Each structure stands twice: as structure tokens, then as C-alpha cells.
Amino acid sequence: MLQLAELNREYCEQIRQDRKVHAKSALKEISYMNGSTAKYHGRCVSTLYVPKMFTTEDIAYFRQLIKELYGIFDKVIDHYRSDAEYRSLFGYDKRLEELILREKRYNSNIPIARIDIFYNEATKEFCFCEFNTDGSSAMNEDRELNRGIRYTKGYEYLSEKYHLHTFELFESWVKTSLAIYAQTEGAVEKPHVAIVDFMESATNNEFEIFADCYRKHGIECEICEIRDLTFKDGRLYGKEEKPIDLIYRRAVTSDIMAHYEEVSDFIAAVKAEAVCLIGDFTTQIVHNKVLYHILHHPKTKTFLTESENAYVEAHVPYTALMDAEYLPYEKIITQKDNWILKPLDSYGSKGVFAGVEYESEAEWKEIVDAHRIHGYLVQEFCTPYQTKNIDFSKGADADFIDVSNLTGLFVYDGVFQGIYSRVSRGKIISTQYSEIALPSILVEEK
Template sequence: MTHSHLNSARVSLPITADPVPALPLDSVALEDEYLSIARELDGDDASREAGDASLLADGALYHGGPVQWAFVPKVFSSRDIAYLAWIAETMGRIMDKVTSAFIADPRVRAAFALDPAIERLVCMPNPFSAQIPIARVDIFLDEQTGSFKFCELNTDGSSGMLVTEGVTRANLATLSGRRFAERHQVATFDIFDACVEEILSCYHEAGGTAAHPRVVAIDFAESIVAEEIEAFRPVFAEHGADLQFSDIRDLTYERGVLRDAHGPVDCVWRRVVISEMLEKRCAGSDALMACAADGVVPIVGGFRTWPCATKTVFAFLHSPLAQEVLDEEELCFVRAHVPRTYLLDESSDLSAFCEREHWIVKPRDGYNSIGVRAGRDCDEATWKTVLAEMRSSGGTVQEYVVPYATDNFEGGAASAGREVAPYMNMEGLFLFGGRFAGVFTRCGQSAVIGEFAGRLNMGCLVTE
């Protein structure tokens, strides 16, 4: 499978963003219009196979078939996008400040209580200016009121790029999508190019001199989205670099040279989640850590990004210590938009969280929604058990945010005839080098909008 860019115009990202949007967001009317077109076509069942075929061609797969996708994409105006850019870049600046404070202040490091070996690697000198080169900050956005709350921060692989492009293409392959595009000047994000440019910029800033650098995406073979890496390969080639995937278990490191099963590595793109790496500790993970400690081979998405990827970061942002790190405007942003989060331990009083509808629990170093349980999805007895387990394992309990819902229905040939129903939305805002670069959109009907909870992946269009 080769990656080909979408043919529609590319989004021109705002240089500055107005933090006060017009309300409701333009997306409300735009998505209603898109849905009305589909309804006029009696659900546009005839287009479903075309959407599936597009996903298969792009390699946007799940268990060998097309990913589950929503027939109606998110549709933002350029004015809406300016607001999203302000949200993302404000949180990006906060993440940078927290990272700097972690390195400079032992009190901050104590608050995060990371594995000592990881803590040392976080504090190693950074070979390039971007502390967090690649990130995705996930939000629940109420498009009627403009209010929003963060769900979590991602600084590891931050995947979702392939399905976002793939489902956007599938939407435009339908008759509904084509008719909508005939009415509006439609643009899409170029997430792939923006990501590759940031990775190679970091490589060159770190002193990389290879004329055709060999960039290796590192993860566990069972965890990587192989199709996404495959889609990135031609984009790296367009930028004069070679991208390959390597299982972390195959890494060795000796005398300043990091090798995988195929030879020396010029640049690492760390896709492996650090908590998963520690769970599955192996000789290859030790090699990666030794390489990071020496600082010879550039590691994009290195260990420095980990504090802001943990669930601890939200608890820290609400702590008294954060008042020494952030300015008053940033603290107001946190108070308004970061859900209250509490770290549990054996001494925690769980009675404060007995109203289960208001809370969600998450492992402190969790990933991929594993171990995340919302009180709304539990009965009383189960919720008590979940809280007790989280207390014994040292997890977190967080204010549950009711996501904004829009009417939608499942795409795909196998879902023909499905009724329109409310789906709760979540937006992931990509940041490359601290600059907003695109949106990863998905929706679901469970309280946890996760990969294992029947979520639908959504496309994302922007109108001028």
C-alpha cells in the first residue's frame, strides 16, 4: 500500500488564533447540512462500498477489514480551526513549562514519582529545541457553547493519523461527501507531511548528517499500527529519508551505534509507550535506554516527553506546586479546562468518589484506554471493586466529562440501514514542534470512547 495525499485543498493554518469563537461553532450547522444531504439520499447506502474500498486501498484496517467509520465527518470552518489551534498551542506551552520544571526542580520530579531510570533519562540534555516534538492533546468540545475539557495528553506515538486521513478520504468517496464538497470550498489537513518535517528537523538540529538518513520507528510488533508506518514510508522518501519499523526487542547498542535487525540506525522515532516498555522489559529496551543516556543517536519523542504523557500530569496541574510553574493566565486555563484528577494510594478515602456517574478511573501510566473504567459503565458493586483495585495499584480518579453528542450513523457496507443516533465526540489536536497541525476525530456511544469500546473513527473536513 502506498500513501497518496488527499486531492482536496490543504488547510491554511492560522498564524494567530482568537480565543473567543463565534457561538455556536460553525461546525454545528455544517455537520447538520452534511447529515441532511445523507438523509435526502435515504442514508446514501449505495456509497458505503466506495467508502470501504477507499479504506482498504489506504490500509486503514482493523482485524483485516476497514476500520469502523462514521458516515458524517467533523466539519469545521477556518474560524473554528483558529479556536482549536489556540486550545492546542496553549496546552503545548503549558506542557513545555511542566517539562522544564520537572528537569529543574526535584520537588516536581517527586510529584511524578517516575521509575528512577526513566527519570534520569528525562533529565538528559535535549539535542534539539523542541522538548515535545510530537503530541496529541485530546479534548471534549461542546460545539454549541465553545466550552471544552481535556481528556488526556499523548506524547508517544500519538497515532490516529492514518485513520483520520483514510476516513476523510472515505467520506469524500461517498455521494454525500461529493455533494457537500460541491457546495463548499473543502480543505483537509496534511498531518503526514507536518509530522515528517518535524522528525527530520529534529534529526538535523541534533547534528544528524546522513545524506539519506535511516529513520527507524521503534515499538513492539504487537502494538504498532503497521499500516500507519507503511503509509509514512513514501512521505519520508519524498523528504530524502528512509523509514523502517523495528521491534524494540531487536535493538542492540554498542560503542555509540544503535542497531536493529537490519543495521545501524541514524534516527529513532519512538513509538513505544514507556510504561509498556517497562512492563515488557527486554535487552532491546535496555539498549534503547543506554543509547538515550549517551545521547549520540537522535531519539525523536525521547524520554523527556514522558512526564506529560502520564495521568499524573493533570493532578500536578491542579497542585499548589503548579502555581510556581505557570502564569496566572495558564492557571486560569487549567482551572477551566483540565478535569480534577486525584492520585490514589493505600491511604486514599474512596468515599469521595462514591457518586460513580461523576468519575472515571485510569491507570497512572496507562495507554490505549487499557484499564480505563467510567463509573457510568459500572453498577454500584463493580464501581466499588474498580476503585479498590485502582487504590491498591496506585491509579488515578478523574472528573468525568460528559462528551458533546452529535447525530451520526455508522458507515461501511455492513452497516447499511443503521438508524441515525447520538454519538459522543472527542477531538485529538496534533502538535508538531508546538504548532497545531490537525485533528484526530472519533465518536462513540459508550462512556469511554476507546479502541475497545466500539468507537467510530471520523474524517475531518475544513471549509473556508
């Protein structure tokens, strides 16, 4: 049976045998990526030479962990909807609560997500980093990274010895979203689809690829600025004159609530059930990081099984609200490397502070004290698994470095669909700490 550690050693060893050839091929990969569509606000995704490789054993493991996690999610969502006392733990704006509590139009609680985990490839242990159920992205980055790596000598070596597979993330989503839409009352055979976001935050290239996939299925699709949607005569319209039947929502809930008055037509259409929204606002129950705290709450423990509670204890880091009456303050200050501060409802790693990034306890204390406010949580810090990689962007003299790994699991309607891999030279993997993306490849014996 293939082992990841052995695959990585093998890949690195064949690089050492002829660095110049590998370095030369790496420049072709970098050139491809610089001209690719894997750009966000004009910045091209950066990568390293060694890809993230996974085996069929890893994929089976991911499928199972997602199945268990989504069973827990469904129970939490059911209790949120049915129990006002439990619902109050989340502390949501009443306007948002009203949107969440609307009658469900389809079975799926979370149509699309990217579940980010810290995965120890040697022991198969993991802990959760983020549940991205709003605006889940980076499908196009993985697609382009897997095209770019084909220019490298390393990939050529690997493909001669093993069967290599990438994860398909576009056609599969189109089919999934249309199947979910088909469950709704009044669904039409060929819905008019709109991909909707705040365009200053949008990943436009990715939207275009999704739109093209819908069109290949004979479905009309437009990309819409959410502020520009118009609700009239009981139907919602974008730039085109045809009414929208199905919205693929990429606008995250926190942005919608922050611009609530500016998106009044969108909100009115949703409340009137004039359009099918995928995903609906139920996704916020999982997306908001307060869930980490609530999963450990005594009220949650009462309706989870013994096995599910053990799953939470093993994989969901201890989390406390920064404005809570009880906070393990002394531990947080004196054991700074064990803690990380995060906003409850954000994305793109904005406003994240990790104790390991600060040299002195005094400096960390300043950060902690400044964020003892509503809207922030403190969480046990999970040390990422490290692997070897190499950056040939500056020439063949590059040496191997240790990188920290974060594994993003794409989930479509509760089913594992693919992987988005990121690494960092430090212990923090986020856009503000110079994250690097790697192609994710499934490796099988020939």
C-alpha cells in the same frame, strides 16, 4: 460565518431527502475502508456516514489552545528537570528519571503528540481527555477515512457547495522531525532513520507510509523491532548494516520500562548519545496521567501565571491518586456518573472504568475498592458533546442516532497540524467500548 451545528443539520437534511441513494454510496465507502490500509492487528477501522466537519474558526481556536497548553507543558518540564522536590511528585522509576534528565539535544520538549479533548462545538468549551505524547498514532486512519468518504453522495453534495480540505499528517511530520534533528550536534545532511516500536503493538501500515515519505525526501528509513537493535562500536544498528542516526520513537515509555532488560542495546545507545531520539524520554512527563493531578498541585500553581492557573482549572479535570491519603471516596461512590478510573501509564484505553457504565452503586463500589492501589487515578468525568450520525452498513432503513464525540489534535513541534475524530454510541469513547472513527474535514465558504 459557517457554524458547525448548521453544517451538521444541513448534511443530515440532505441525507433524509434521499436515503436510498446515500445508503448505496455508503456501501462503496465501507467497501473501500474494508480493503484499505486502515487496519490494526487485522481489524479494519469502522466509520459512520456523517463526517466530522470543522470551520476555520475552530482551527484558529485549536491553534490557540495548543499554544497555551504547550506554554504550561514547557514550564512543568523545566521545573521537573531543575527541582528535585518537584520531580519527586511524579514518582518515576529511577532508571526512567535518569533517562529524562539527560542533557537536551534539541529545543523541542514534545516533538509529536495527539492531544485528545472533549470539545463542545456549540459553546467552544472543552476539557482534556489524554495527552498522547508517546506513540501518537491514527494519522493513516484519518488519511484513509478521507479517501473513503469521497465515494459518498454526502461528500459530493458538500464539495459542490463548499471548499473542503483534509489535514496532511505525513510529509509535515517528516519535515518537522528532520528540522528537529538538524538542531543536534553532529547532525548529518542525510540521516539514516529508523522507526522503532515493539512490533506486537505496532501500526505497521502507518509505519510503511512514514518510511516512504522519508525515502521521497532522499532519506533512508527502516522499520525496526526495538528488541532487535544492536549497539556496537559506538553506533546503533537495525536490520541493515548502516548505523542509525535518527530514531522516530513509536515505542511508548511504559512498554520500554516493562521490557527494560530486553532493550538494553537501545538504552545503551541513548545513554551514550549515539543516536538522536525523537521524541526523547522527556515526553513521559506529559504522557503519564499523573500530570493531571500535578497540574492542580500547589507547587505547580506557584510557577504558573494567574492566566495559566485559570486555564488548568477550566480545562483539566479534577484528578486524585487512588492511593492518596485523602480521596473524596463518598462522592466517588454516591455520584458514580461523575467519575472515571484510569491507570496512570497506559494507552489504548486499557483498564479504564467509568461510573456511567455501571447500573448500580454497589457494582461501582466494587470496582472503586478494587482499584484503590498505586498506579490508578480517579478523575472527574467529562460528558462528551453529542451529534447526529447514521450507520448505513445494514441498509437504507437505518435511522439517525446520537453519538458522543472525542477530538484528537495532532501537534508537531508545538504547532497544531490536524485532527483525528472518534465517536461512540455510548458516553465512553475508547477501543474497549467500540469506538468509531470519522473523517475530519475543514469546510470553508466558496
